[in-house]
Amino acid sequence: MIIKSAEYLISSPDWEKCPTPNMPEYAFIGRSNVGKSSLINILANNEKLAKTSGTPGKTVLINHFLINKEWYLVDLPGYGFAKRSMSQRKQWEKMIEDYLRNRTNLVTIFILIDSRHSPQKIDIDFVNQLGEWNVPFSLVFTKADKSTQAEVSRNVKAFLNKMRETWEFLPAHFVTSTVKKSGRDAILGYIEELNAQ
Numbered sequence: 001m002i003i004k005s006a007e008y009l010i011s012s013p014d015w016e017k018c019p020t021p022n023m024p025e026y027a028f029i030g031r032s033n034v035g036k037s038s039l040i041n042i043l044a045n046n047e048k049l050a051k052t053s054g055t056p057g058k059t060v061l062i063n064h065f066l067i068n069k070e071w072y073l074v075d076l077p078g079y080g081f082a083k084r085s086m087s088q089r090k091q092w093e094k095m096i097e098d099y100l101r102n103r104t105n106l107v108t109i110f111i112l113i114d115s116r117h118s119p120q121k122i123d124i125d126f127v128n129q130l131g132e133w134n135v136p137f138s139l140v141f142t143k144a145d146k147s148t149q150a151e152v153s154r155n156v157k158a159f160l161n162k163m164r165e166t167w168e169f170l171p172a173h174f175v176t177s178t179v180k181k182s183g184r185d186a187i188l189g190y191i192e193e194l195n196a197q
């Protein structure tokens with residue numbers, strides 16, 4: 001897919017205030033610092049579209065971007081922020097659950113996972129929660145340039161094996177590096193394919 005345009009639209013406090021769901025939508029989420037903003041920026045070919053590492057975790061908003069005037073890219077506030085208060089956490093949980101369960105045009109959510117680590121409980125828990133809610137998702141293993149290829153493969157395999165304990169089918173998965181710009185075409189190609197369905 002060639003990116004012809006990428007524009008920021010709006011940040012919404014809840015799903016009901018999001019733009020009219022008249023185009024296919026793809027959301028991105030993951031642990032704090034996983035590389036979400038960097039990935040969104042290379043996907044959209046715009047270094048400044050999503051903000052990278054400012055004061056993470058404070059704002060709990062659903063951020064909509066319009067790509068090629070034909071699909072929405074959504075930057076969701078991530079999980080695992082130690083600095084969030086209990087009430088902020090509850091607010092995050094409610095906002096994410098309501099958004100994921102009610103957003104009718106959501107095609108898939110990409111869950112970003114740091115490829116340097118073996119499976120982390122917080123990511124597995126989130127994946128299993130999506131299963132309970134019947135929300136389609138895909139996995140993106142980020143920061144692949146930070147480890148050897150063998151380490152990345154081992155961690156990806158371990159995550160998928162962990163999923164096999166409870167899942168019959170495994171989701172699509174991608175390995176990315178924003179430094180090497182790898183994985184970009186695969187993700188955009190996948191989105192293009194889904195858009196065409």
Ligand code: GDP
Pocket residue numbers: 030031032033034035036037038039051052053054056078142143144145146176177178179180
């Ligand atoms: P976010 O908090 O998930 O939005 O993460 P950011 O995109 O702000 O990235 C967090 C940190 O990881 C920043 O210092 C990025 O430059 C760095 N980073 C993100 N993606 C990559 C990657 O693919 N490779 C490397 N080496 N660093 C990355």
